[in-house]
Amino acid sequence: MEEASSPLSSQPKKRGRPKGSKKITTEDREISGLNMRDRATAAGNKKTAVVDEKYNHWKSVVPILYDWLANHNLVWPSLSCRWGPLLEQSKNKNKQRLYLSEQTDGSVPNTLVIANCDVVKPKVAAAEHISQFNEEARSPFVKKYKTIIHPGEVNRIRELPQNKNIVATHTDCPEVLIWDIEAQPNRYAVLGAAESHADLVLTGHSDNAEFALAMCPSEPYVLSGGKDKYVVLWSIHDHISTLGGGDSTNTSGSAGSIVKSADNASLGPRGIFQGHADTVEDVQFCPTSTQEFCSVGDDSCLILWDARVGTDPVMKVEKAHNADVHCVDWSPHDENYILTGSADHSVCMFDRRNLTSDGIASPVHKFEEHKAPVLCVQWCPDKRSVFGSSAEDSCVNIWDYEQVGKKTQQGTRSPNSAPGLFFKHCGHRDKVVDFHWNVYDPWTVVSVSDDVETISGGGTLQIWRMSDLIYRPRDEVLTELEDFKAHVATCGPRA
Numbered sequence: 001m002e003e004a005s006s007p008l009s010s011q012p013k014k015r016g017r018p019k020g021s022k023k024i025t026t027e028d029r030e031i032s033g034l035n036m037r038d039r040a041t042a043a044g045n046k047k048t049a050v051v052d053e054k055y056n057h058w059k060s061v062v063p064i065l066y067d068w069l070a071n072h073n074l075v076w077p078s079l080s081c082r083w084g085p086l087l088e089q090s091k092n093k094n095k096q097r098l099y100l101s102e103q104t105d106g107s108v109p110n111t112l113v114i115a116n117c118d119v120v121k122p123k124v125a126a127a128e129h130i131s132q133f134n135e136e137a138r139s140p141f142v143k144k145y146k147t148i149i150h151p152g153e154v155n156r157i158r159e160l161p162q163n164k165n166i167v168a169t170h171t172d173c174p175e176v177l178i179w180d181i182e183a184q185p186n187r188y189a190v191l192g193a194a195e196s197h198a199d200l201v202l203t204g205h206s207d208n209a210e211f212a213l214a215m216c217p218s219e220p221y222v223l224s225g226g227k228d229k230y231v232v233l234w235s236i237h238d239h240i241s242t243l244g245g246g247d248s249t250n251t252s253g254s255a256g257s258i259v260k261s262a263d264n265a266s267l268g269p270r271g272i273f274q275g276h277a278d279t280v281e282d283v284q285f286c287p288t289s290t291q292e293f294c295s296v297g298d299d300s301c302l303i304l305w306d307a308r309v310g311t312d313p314v315m316k317v318e319k320a321h322n323a324d325v326h327c328v329d330w331s332p333h334d335e336n337y338i339l340t341g342s343a344d345h346s347v348c349m350f351d352r353r354n355l356t357s358d359g360i361a362s363p364v365h366k367f368e369e370h371k372a373p374v375l376c377v378q379w380c381p382d383k384r385s386v387f388g389s390s391a392e393d394s395c396v397n398i399w400d401y402e403q404v405g406k407k408t409q410q411g412t413r414s415p416n417s418a419p420g421l422f423f424k425h426c427g428h429r430d431k432v433v434d435f436h437w438n439v440y441d442p443w444t445v446v447s448v449s450d451d452v453e454t455i456s457g458g459g460t461l462q463i464w465r466m467s468d469l470i471y472r473p474r475d476e477v478l479t480e481l482e483d484f485k486a487h488v489a490t491c492g493p494r495a
Helices: 026-032 036-060 127-131 474-490
Strands: 066-074 081-089 093-102 111-120 142-149 156-159 166-170 176-180 200-202 213-215 221-225 230-235 271-274 280-285 292-297 302-306 315-317 325-330 337-342 346-351 365-368 374-379 386-391 396-400 421-425 432-437 444-450 459-466
Touching: 066 127, 081 156, 081 432, 081 444, 093 156, 156 213, 166 213, 176 221, 213 280, 221 280, 221 292, 230 280, 230 292, 292 325, 337 374, 337 386, 346 374, 374 432, 386 432, 421 459
Parallel strands: 280 325, 325 374
Antiparallel strands: 066 459, 081 093, 093 111, 111 142, 156 166, 166 176, 176 200, 213 221, 221 230, 230 271, 280 292, 292 302, 302 315, 325 337, 337 346, 346 365, 374 386, 386 396, 396 421, 432 444, 444 459
């Protein structure tokens, strides 16, 4: 992918910072005796040393832990990454659409990037290929297909399940932008280039809606949340001209909008739902309903809604976490289970049949292992009890709630590991702002980190699939290893 010059001076949005001052350690007090420049240098060197040590240890075990790994250096950070439709299938790999963004410092425009990705099939990549990747290079598996010059940075990307060419984006304005990927012209991101025009603009927020965005799995419904504390619902069906063209009504943009609404068709909401007391950080549809959804926010609340009964909450968990709640996901396998991730470093799993006691959260389990605010949670499409979480501690953790409370065989995991945690992806060197499971390729994940505060000033995109020896049933794995051991023995030199 062709990129612009390095954005070492860029200062992207900080997301999920805990409120209040940070804890002062003894080492911090020693550093504070230095002058400002030396103090910043010492603190930076300390962080870099810790990051490098963890990263080097991870890199040494990559051939053992992974079936496939592709590392793609990004000159500009990306705040979101999503798998798109499957394009081609062949014997050893599939070609698939991949969405990401470029969050620049203003020297060139912000962009929505549509890439084509070669996804290597399981048990195809050789161990030496996996271990010999170059973290400073761009992967040959990721090729830019089209660039859209976006009005503002791309904070969130969501694809429409009913139409493989349609995606929605959030930026620093009240509107949601809808894009027809194939209809949009390819643009070259240079300073002064005109912005691309969205195919449809969804209006209804009265303040910026930056992160909370979801698409309904069964109908073309869009859900959003914002700083106005609202959850807003649209149906693209209500846009009578559809995205293909025809007459539509243009309305003036909301206050604070950066969208040139005169150039775009616009659509008002079906409903505006009020119940949060602070910014809505994430939203999600119930996988079996077009009218039921949930939301979380900086008020520490988890709220369940049902558009069929009105715009008031049907269930409100006043204290889902002990801090801002950044992310939520509703299980596609069991409509009763909901995940939330928070600035308190934890992930909670809720059963909606038993959510609260006097407004205080009653989670099925609280998963605690991250060392920083959790920014993204998502259920695994391939196994109902598995999910992932990513955080500002630069890790993607993979959990299995069925393992919580079970006795483990001696030596199968560290005695200090968190209950339910069975895999830890440590390939990033800074906060992992987003990740996405691949529904077309089992156990394959794409993840992105914002590396502005650590190494290159840009970002890192990684596509990875853990070895199946890690998640398959233990007895099955042991049998396979014994068979392999016996096979190796027969291949040895004969006496």
